[in-house]
Amino acid sequence: MAYLGNTPTTQSFISGTDYFNGTGSQTAFTLTRTVNSVNDIQVVVNNVVQQPNDAYTLSGTTLTMTSAPSAGTNNVYVRYLSTTTQVITPSQNTVSWNTLDSNIQQDLGVMFKNRIINGSMVIDQRNAGAAVTVNGAVPYTLDRWQAWDTTDGAFTVQQVAVTNLNGFVNALKVTITTADASVDAGQVASISQNIEGYNVADLNWGTTNAKTITISFWVQSSLTGTFGGAVENSATNRSYPFTYSISSANTWQYKTITIAGDTTGTWLTTNGIGLRVWFDQGTGSTYTGTAGAWASADYRNATGAVSVIGTLNATWQITGVQLEVGTQATAFSTAGGSYGAELALCQRYYYKTYNISVVPGTSTVEGLMPLEVLADGTLTRLKPFSGRLPVSMRTQPTVTAYSETGTADRISVYNNSATTLTVSSIAGRSENSFGSYLNTTTNASTTASYVCQFVASAEL
DSSP states (O other), rough: OOOOSSSOOOOOOOOOOEEEOSSSSEEEESSSSSSSOGGGEEEEEEEEOOOTTTEEEEEEEEEEEEEOOOOEEEEEEEEESOOOOOOOOTTTTTTOOOSSHHHHHHHHHHOOOOOSTTOOOOTTTTTTTTEEEEOOOOBEEEETOEEEEEEOEEEEEEEEOOOOTTTOOOOEEEEEEOOOSOOOOOOOOEEEEEEEGGTGGGTTTTTTOOOEEEEEEEEEEOEEEEEEEEOOOTTSSSEEEEEEEOTTTOOOOOEEOOOOOOOOSOOOOSEEEEEEEEEEEEGGGGGEEESSSSSOOOEEEETTOOGGGTTTTEEEEEEEEEEEESSSSSOOOOEEEEHHHHHHHHHTTTTEESSSSTTTTOOOOOOEEOEEEETTTTEEEEEEEEEOOOSSOOSSOOEEEOOOOOOOTEETTTTEEEEEEEEEEEEEESSSEEEEEEOOOOOTTSSSSSEEEEEEEEEO
């Protein structure tokens, strides 16, 4: 017979066969497998296929023939018709996260399982990807991420693109610009995130019901060895140093750290700092302790960890940071579940009227907020203005106004950026609104239009 294409091939499939010797009197035979039904097997006696239920019955592993087969060698055989011939119920707690298919793992993700906001480093409202120099300062860099440096060295922090790590497009990158080969005992260089107490209240830390957490992240560095960090309470008197290893330079590696919850100490469950997460870049002995144990101390790093700031031009990058309840790291998800929701979470702590890609304090006419003019007797002034914030901020924010030219504490006469008026007071009125009074010695014109940008901060 002719075929289109390649000639098809056939292959016999035998899922298993039991052979028995008939005795002329034996009717019961023991199978090697448990099957559910007589239809799951085929019984043959002296090369004659037997009729299920009429010629034999089945109970567990016992096959009972209606009539005893005649004597013979292997003249009775039972062929199993399926590779799945028994129901298996896994023992309690034997199915783990690692045994699940990756797609199932993703499907089992829950909203806000990740307590780290902006763990994928995609939001950078303050700097829009520009490098921030950290030298004796404690600035916020990418949203929710703070940089610490009290050493004699210096480093930059920058949002960078990621092209070789599936599922991630951005990372936070540290570059050492001034090395400090011998960090003093009381000095610190670190990257950290403060997590609001409301977002970790369910951990029950400080009680006998404290829950275990797992921190997971992708990291790479130009250096190799054992690196460190810690989790800590707001009072900085309970901390847990941890370590992770980087075995190959400039190669993304996935790390997980499991920490049993602290049953003592004070852990805030309000809008204060619920817990801090530190990723060390070089810390002195005062702030380092033994890894893998809770301590009544202000430890931000593990003893003996690599000091990134000790090597000029050294780099360290991180992304995909997740902190979740449980003993197993699960597939990464953002805290908000989408970019828009993640941005709103960031705006609870920092909000700007500038476009997302524009650094505050930049000269721009986009997004300027109009202000009203108020006639006050013989004077014409700008009306004290107020506005609603798009999200409820963590607390009443600190607000800064910017003119069209990007000058702080100024507002602009629209389309005449050379003319500005001084803002005498601007502040948050509540978690949801802000307001301002203008310099009362400067008159405004009813024929002009006035505009400004503003930034509101309610960081932990």
